[in-house]
Amino acid sequence: MRKIRIPEDKTPPIDWLTDAKAVSTALAGAANEAERNAIIEANQRLWRDARIRDWLLGLFHDKCWYSEAQEAVSAYHVDHYRPKGQVTDVGRVGAEPGYWWLAFEWQNYRICGQLINVKKNDVFPLVSGHRASPDIPGSLKLEAPALLDPTTDDARLVSFEMDEDGCRAVPSVGVDEEDRARVITTIDVIGLNRLDRLNRKRADVWEACREKLVSYEAASSEPPALKRLQRALAISDLKKRVSYESELSSVAEACIRKVGSEVICAQVFG
Structure with missing residues (x-):
C-alpha cells in the first residue's frame, strides 16, 4: 500500500x-x-x-x-x-x-x-x-x-x-x-492476500528486485569501469520500480529495504 x-x-x-x-x-x-x-x-x-x-x-x-x-x-x-x-x-x-x-x-x-x-x-x-x-461537527476527525x-x-x-x-x-x-x-x-x-494472481504478481516484482540486488553485489568482481556501469544500471532499475507511478512500487520498496544493503538503500531512497 x-x-x-x-x-x-x-x-x-x-x-x-x-x-x-x-x-x-x-x-x-x-x-x-x-x-x-x-x-x-x-x-x-x-x-x-x-x-x-x-x-x-x-x-x-x-x-x-x-x-x-x-x-x-x-x-x-x-x-x-x-x-x-x-x-x-x-x-x-x-x-x-x-x-x-x-x-x-x-x-x-x-x-x-x-x-x-x-x-x-x-x-x-x-x-x-x-x-x-x-x-x-468534527466527529469524523475524532473517529478511529x-x-x-x-x-x-x-x-x-x-x-x-x-x-x-x-x-x-x-x-x-x-x-x-x-x-x-x-x-x-x-x-x-x-482480502489483500486472498487473490492468488495478485500474490504471484507481487512475487514477480519481488524476484525482479532481488535479481537486481544480486547483480549489484556480483559486480564487485568485475573490472572497475564495468563494475560502476553494472551497479549504476541496477540502481536505475530499482529507482524506477519504487517510483510513484510504477505498479506495486510498495512491494519493490519492501524487497529493497529487507534484502538490500544499507549502501543500496541509500542510493535508491536517498
Whole structure:
C-alpha cells in the first residue's frame, strides 16, 4: 500500500462537483431514511461517472488504491471508504446506519479493484469509540477506523514478505500492537492476500528486485569501469520500480529495504 498524493490545488471537474453538491443538498434536506435512500439510489450514476472516476484514477496512475495493482484485482470501482448505506463490523451480527451524508463527497472515494471492493462490502470496523454523526461537527476527525486509509500515512503500516504462496501483505516491522491489529484487520476485510494472481504478481516484482540486488553485489568482481556501469544500471532499475507511478512500487520498496544493503538503500531512497 502506498499513500495517495492528492495535491491541495487539485479538485475534481467543476461540473461534477456542481452536480454532486446539488444532490448532497437534497440529501441533507430529506425528511427520513427512506427518502435519503431513494435519493442515493436515484443518483448512483454520480460516483460511477467517468468524470470523477477518471480524475481519481489519474491521481495514482490507474492503480487500485488498496492493492496498488493495475489489473490483477479486476475492473475498477469507485469505493466509498466509509460505507454509504449500512455499516457492519467484523464478527458482529447486525448493521448500523451508514455514512449517508458522505455518499456524494469525493473525499470519501477510493479507487478499488472490483474483487477487493466486493470483499470489503459494507464492513467498516472502528478501533474504539463512537461512529461519526452528521449532527456532530468534527466527529469524523475524532473517529478511529480500524480499516487503513490509503490517502493517509496508514499506508506505511503495510509491508510485504515472500512465502511459499507468493508475496503477501504483512504488518511493517516496528508497528505497535494497535496498528498491527489494524493491518491484520484490513488485510482480512479487503482480502489483500486472498487473490492468488495478485500474490504471484507481487512475487514477480519481488524476484525482479532481488535479481537486481544480486547483480549489484556480483559486480564487485568485475573490472572497475564495468563494475560502476553494472551497479549504476541496477540502481536505475530499482529507482524506477519504487517510483510513484510504477505498479506495486510498495512491494519493490519492501524487497529493497529487507534484502538490500544499507549502501543500496541509500542510493535508491536517498
